[in-house]
Amino acid sequence: MRSAKDFFRPLAVGAPAPVREVPFRPSRMIHFFDPGNEKMAAKVPSLAPQVDVLLGNLEDAVPADRKEAARAGLVKTARDVDFGDTQLWTRINSLDSPWALDDLLTLVPEIGGKLDVVMVPKVEGAQDIHYVDRLLAQLEAKAGLTRPILVHAILETAAGVAAVEEIAGASPRMQGISLGPADLAASRRMKTTRVGGGHPDYLVRADPPASGGGAAGDGPRPTFQQDLWHYTIARMVDACAAHGILPYYGPFGDIQDTTACEDQFRNAFLLGCVGAWSLHPVQIGIAKRVFSPSPQDVAWARRVIAAMGDGTGAVMIDGKMQDDATYKQCLVVADLADALAARDPELAAAYAAATAGEEAR
Numbered sequence: 196m197r198s199a200k201d202f203f204r205p206l207a208v209g210a211p212a213p214v215r216e217v218p219f220r221p222s223r224m225i226h227f228f229d230p231g232n233e234k235m236a237a238k239v240p241s242l243a244p245q246v247d248v249l250l251g252n253l254e255d256a257v258p259a260d261r262k263e264a265a266r267a268g269l270v271k272t273a274r275d276v277d278f279g280d281t282q283l284w285t286r287i288n289s290l291d292s293p294w295a296l297d298d299l300l301t302l303v304p305e306i307g308g309k310l311d312v313v314m315v316p317k318v319e320g321a322q323d324i325h326y327v328d329r330l331l332a333q334l335e336a337k338a339g340l341t342r343p344i345l346v347h348a349i350l351e352t353a354a355g356v357a358a359v360e361e362i363a364g365a366s367p368r369m370q371g372i373s374l375g376p377a378d379l380a381a382s383r384r385m386k387t388t389r390v391g392g393g394h395p396d397y398l399v400r401a402d403p404p405a406s407g408g409g410a411a412g413d414g415p416r417p418t419f420q421q422d423l424w425h426y427t428i429a430r431m432v433d434a435c436a437a438h439g440i441l442p443y444y445g446p447f448g449d450i451q452d453t454t455a456c457e458d459q460f461r462n463a464f465l466l467g468c469v470g471a472w473s474l475h476p477v478q479i480g481i482a483k484r485v486f487s488p489s490p491q492d493v494a495w496a497r498r499v500i501a502a503m504g505d506g507t508g509a510v511m512i513d514g515k516m517q518d519d520a521t522y523k524q525c526l527v528v529a530d531l532a533d534a535l536a537a538r539d540p541e542l543a544a545a546y547a548a549a550t551a552g553e554e555a556r
């Protein structure tokens with residue numbers, strides 16, 4: 196582990212200084228596209244204004260014989276498209292693959308100035324982040340980049356989950372972590388073939404109804420489906436929050452089941468995630484809706500903040516106790532709303548209208 200004194204020193208002579216805080220930029224949806232797929236790549240200019248992050252995917256879902264084409268396609272897309280203030284990320288191939296090194300050796304010199312974040316799949320521990328960290332520093336120095344490229348890890352191996360805290364704190368480049376439920380299920384030998392979401396067989400069952408004398412009767416015993424991902428998302432959120440980086444839910448593979456997708460995204464949002472992956476255009480609007488706090492919640496949060504003055508003490512609002520802790524909860528919602536409103540005029544108008552309505556009550 197690097198000494199605390201050296202943690203923010205560049206890892207190569209001439210590399211840009213590491214960031215001291217992860218800049219919070221809206222990233223409600225990380226929209227995946229295959230840059231080697233001409234039909235998908237052609238949609239990037241029209242998708243750019245609709246999404247917070249566009250991610251050129253080079254890893255899984257890109258066939259082995261299309262890896263070079265995907266990499267070249269990403270270089271072309273990054274050069275040709277005006278992304279405005281939409282972020283450009285890439286997911287490189289895994290570090291044990293034959294392609295990861297060439298991904299970085301190509302992308303940093305060619306388009307490093309346009310790349311905000313490199314997503315690293317199948318991260319197993321801090322050692323994987325250290326490897327990418329040093330390599331990026333060398334390549335940034337060589338390319339004369341003035342802004343460091345940040346790193347995002349996918350939590351999708353059992354070893355990675357066991358080491359999630361050290362991964363989150365491995366480098367000042369760490370921007371965030373996404374849950375990868377498909378690879379994680381395989382790595383853990385879970386018996387689900389779905390990409391995220393629930394499973395009808397993962398449930399708890401109510402006790403048998405009591406019959407006379409306290410003995411078990413024969414009546415129906417309702418079951419309740421449980422959340423396969425709760426533990427991992429909660430653990431990831433804690434690791435990210437403790438290290439000042441951002442947690443995300445990853446992919447939801449049942450593209451047609453927009454209802455279950457929305458549920459999965461909302462559970463992640465409520466637990467602390469700031470965004471999720473969109474794999475198909477139909478998931479973009481879902482992520483935008485879910486990862487933007489509702490106008491009612493924003494209006495309420497602003498009302499509590501106003502009533503709490505310097506944020507200390509206790510007050511009653513509509514029969515509910517508010518104090519220093521609820522003030523901080525409300526700041527989370529209001530600060531997120533401000534950041535999103537600055538990027539999204541429609542949302543800004545909805546928040547302003549709801550706040551005016553709350554004030555008029």
Ligand SMILES: CC(=O)SCCNC(=O)CCNC(=O)[C@H](O)C(C)(C)COP(=O)(O)OP(=O)(O)OC[C@H]1O[C@@H](n2cnc3c(N)ncnc32)[C@H](O)[C@@H]1OP(=O)(O)O
Nearest residue numbers: 227228234235238252255256377390446450473474475476
């Ligand atoms: C476990 C993991 O690692 S998840 C991350 C890796 N996986 C991915 O990145 C998958 C990305 N998404 C996809 O490959 C595709 O969306 C698929 C294969 C799931 C479905 O593709 P299709 O069968 O073509 O879907 P569909 O017919 O509904 O597409 C409608 C249109 O949207 C386009 N489209 C589909 N997905 C995307 C996308 N992610 N970005 C941009 N355009 C897209 C299609 O090209 C098609 O265009 P057209 O109307 O000009 O023909």
Ligand SMILES: O=CC(=O)O
Nearest residue numbers: 351375376377378
């Ligand atoms: O890469 C994502 C996953 O779920 O696996």
Ligand SMILES: [Mg+2]
Nearest residue numbers: 255351375378
């Ligand atoms: Mg994966």
